Amino acid sequence: MKIAILGFGPSGSVAGALLARTGCDVVVLDEDERPALLVGESLVPGMIPVLRNLGVEDRVAQIGVRKPGVTFHPRPEVRVAFSFQTLPAHHPQYAYNVPRPGFDQILQQRALESGVRHLKTRAEVRAEHDRLLLSDDTLARIEHWRGKQPDLVIDATGRRRLSARVLEIPADLGPRRDVSHFAHFHGVQRESPEGQVAIDYLEHGWAWRIPLRDTVSFGIVLPQQAATHLGSSPEERLLRTLQNNPQLGDGLAEPQRVSAVQTYANYQLISRKGVGANWAAIGDAFGFVDPMLSPGMMVALQSATLLAEELAGAGSRRDQLDRYSTKMTRMLRAWMELIAYFYSGRIFEMHQTGKEMQNRYPRLPLHILEKIMNATMAGMASGFTTESPFPRNVLRSVDRFLVGAPEKAGLFAVA
Numbered sequence: 001m002k003i004a005i006l007g008f009g010p011s012g013s014v015a016g017a018l019l020a021r022t023g024c025d026v027v028v029l030d031e032d033e034r035p036a037l038l039v040g041e042s043l044v045p046g047m048i049p050v051l052r053n054l055g056v057e058d059r060v061a062q063i064g065v066r067k068p069g070v071t072f073h074p075r076p077e078v079r080v081a082f083s084f085q086t087l088p089a090h091h092p093q094y095a096y097n098v099p100r101p102g103f104d105q106i107l108q109q110r111a112l113e114s115g116v117r118h119l120k121t122r123a124e125v126r127a128e129h130d131r132l133l134l135s136d137d138t139l140a141r142i143e144h145w146r147g148k149q150p151d152l153v154i155d156a157t158g159r160r161r162l163s164a165r166v167l168e169i170p171a172d173l174g175p176r177r178d179v180s181h182f183a184h185f186h187g188v189q190r191e192s193p194e195g196q197v198a199i200d201y202l203e204h205g206w207a208w209r210i211p212l213r214d215t216v217s218f219g220i221v222l223p224q225q226a227a228t229h230l231g232s233s234p235e236e237r238l239l240r241t242l243q244n245n246p247q248l249g250d251g252l253a254e255p256q257r258v259s260a261v262q263t264y265a266n267y268q269l270i271s272r273k274g275v276g277a278n279w280a281a282i283g284d285a286f287g288f289v290d291p292m293l294s295p296g297m298m299v300a301l302q303s304a305t306l307l308a309e310e311l312a313g314a315g316s317r318r319d320q321l322d323r324y325s326t327k328m329t330r331m332l333r334a335w336m337e338l339i340a341y342f343y344s345g346r347i348f349e350m351h352q353t354g355k356e357m358q359n360r361y362p363r364l365p366l367h368i369l370e371k372i373m374n375a376t377m378a379g380m381a382s383g384f385t386t387e388s389p390f391p392r393n394v395l396r397s398v399d400r401f402l403v404g405a406p407e408k409a410g411l412f413a414v415a
Contacts, residue, residue, distance in 0.1 A: 001311075004029060004134060004142075004150040005116075006123045010040075010297060011283030012156030013107035015304035016116040017054060022312060026116045027142050027150075029123035037262045038100040039182065041217050042067065042197050042210045042294040045084050046383020048092035050301045059106045064096035065195045065211055070293070070381065073200045074348045074412035076247050081196070086371075086378040095382075097195060097210050097217075125153070127166050132279040152317075153279040154307070159264075161285050164271050171287070174268020174336060176343070178205065179227045180291060181234040181263050182219025187255040189248055190216060199292070199342075200248060204229075204415045207241060207248065208291065215258055218242070221267075221291060226415075234261040267291065270332050275321035280307055286328050289335040292342055298383045299335070303328055334387040338380055341395070345412030346403050347377070352412075353402040373398060 001024045005012045008030035020026045043064075051057040069083040084093045112118060119142065124135035132153045139147060155163035164171065190211045191198035198209040205222035220241050222230070230237040235257070242248055242255045249255055270287035274280065283300035310324040311317075341347040354370055376394050379385035 001025065001152065002145060002148070002150040003027070003152045003154060004123070005154045005156055006030070006125070006162055007156035007158060007160075007285075008032060008108055008111075008118060009034070009156060009158055009283065009300070010104060010107050011158075011285075011300040011304045012154070013104070013111040013116075014050065014054065014301050015154055015156065015282055015307060016111040017107075017114040018304065018308035019311065020111070020115040022308075026111075027145075028111070028116055028118045029121055029138065029141075030118065031122045032118075032120050034104075035260075035262060036101060037183065037259050038104075039180070039219070039262065039264055039291060040294075040297045040300075041100055041103075041212065042097050042208075042297075043095040044294055044298050044381065044383045045087065045092045045095045046386075047298050047301055048095065050305055053305075054107070054110050056106050056110050060096055060098060060103065063102040063106070063213075064098040065213055067095040067097050067195045067197060068093075068193055069378075070197045070199060071191050072342070072348070073198065073247075074345060075201065076245075078348070078352075078412075080348055080351055082374065082378055082381060084378055084382060086375045087382060087384070088379075091379075091382070091384055097197065097212055099212060123162075125162065125166055127168075130167075130276040132163055132166065132276065149278075151278065152311075155279060155281040155285040156283055156304075158284040159288065161271070161281070163276075163279055163281050163285060164273075167273075167276065169271055169273045171269045171271045174290070176268055176290070177224055178221050178267055179224050179263065179265045180219055180221045180267070181227075181238050181261055182208070182217060183235075183238060183257050183261045184212070184215040184259040185218045185242075185255050185257050186215060187250055187253045188216040188218050188242070189250045197294070200245065201412065201414055202241065202245065206292070206414055207245070209248070218248075218255075219291070223415075224265075234263050268336065270329060270336075273325075274328055275325045277318070280321050280324060282307055287332045289332060290339050292339045293335070293381050295335045295339075295383070295386075299331065302331065302383070306331075331387055334392070337392070338386060338395075341399070343414045345414065346399055348412035349403045350398055357402075369398070 071081040204226035210217035274286040282303040310320040
């Protein structure tokens with residue numbers, strides 16, 4: 001089978017490596033030009049099996065920082081930590097924080113080692129009903145195909161969403177309309193234990209702190225209007241946030257930005273159509289959830305894995321693609337549901353109410369409920385059980401029992 005992959009980011013690299021392993025003739029079309037700084041530096045444990053399957057975990061460990069969990073600060077005086085140590089022993093109980101350029105290069109190199117061919121060119125495509133066709137000029141660059149169109153086109157163009165634009169496919173948008181700015185800094189507080197990612201709720205929006213080897217990735221996610229009140233430029237908004245929230249500094253020196261600032265906008269999007277007669281979208285081209293909980297890279301790699309698995313399965317090509325599309329949509333919506341608990345603050349309302357009940361009724365074994373909740377949240381936030389019915393129902397039941405009606409929440413909500 002001849003496969004053209006548009007884009008050589010993580011999802012395109014993983015899809016290429018897995019499909020080339022099965023004997024497919026895979027060509028990646030990508031100019032190989034991307035910013036030095038990219039979002040998606042914090043991985044989740046659910047990605048470790050994918051890295052192991054590719055045989056690259058050791059390479060990732062060499063450039064990354066081991067990540068034991070995530071700590072949330074819904075208020076400066078409140079600390080809620082989730083540890084991956086609560087995951088079952090058969091799951092990896094850790095992840096990595098990585099510099100994106102190095103991580104991307106590892107995955108690209110693995111794809112090339114697997115037999116993928118990379119053409120450094122920007123792919124041009126056109127729509128023909130429900131099909132995506134390479135332009136004549138693009139097709140001519142793939143000389144060994146001798147002018148024949150590929151059997152499958154995989155859109156891995158990320159937030160460019162090339163297939164959706166060319167085929168005029170609308171998307172379902174999430175409730176938030178945020179803008180995000182981030183850069184690498186010295187002088188930003190590192191969370192304990194070493195490697196722990198920190199999420200800090202701000203007066204409006206929230207911030208992340210991802211510890212890398214030599215720097216800390218610091219980013220803010222804010223509603224558009226709140227961002228404009230912080231300053232006229234991304235650089236000013238990041239600096240103003242650090243100045244307004246002194247607990248984010250390390251107390252040793254003024255925070256110093258050591259990289260350019262990158263900006264992203266319009267999170268929370270799922271394409272209404274992610275597959276067609278001869279094409280499929282993977283990663284951000286299909287949909288992106290939100291930087292909260294760092295699911296983006298998990299979705300990118302998992303989408304590539306799902307597509308490769310379905311293409312190796314039974315049924316017609318259309319059946320394979322439809323099954324993949326159904327699974328992808330379900331995965332994206334499950335992440336959105338989980339992340340909504342953090343934006344609404346209800347996850348912390350549960351934690352607070354549970355602590356109060358323990359103090360009020362010390363003879364009741366409520367600590368068991370806390371252990372169950374910690375394990376449930378670790379499994380879902382790690383990517384292993386995000387879609388599983390049982391933990392989702394546990395979370396919903398505890399939410400109704402401890403917090404009650406939605407209007408009772410709000411103390412820890414992200415404005």
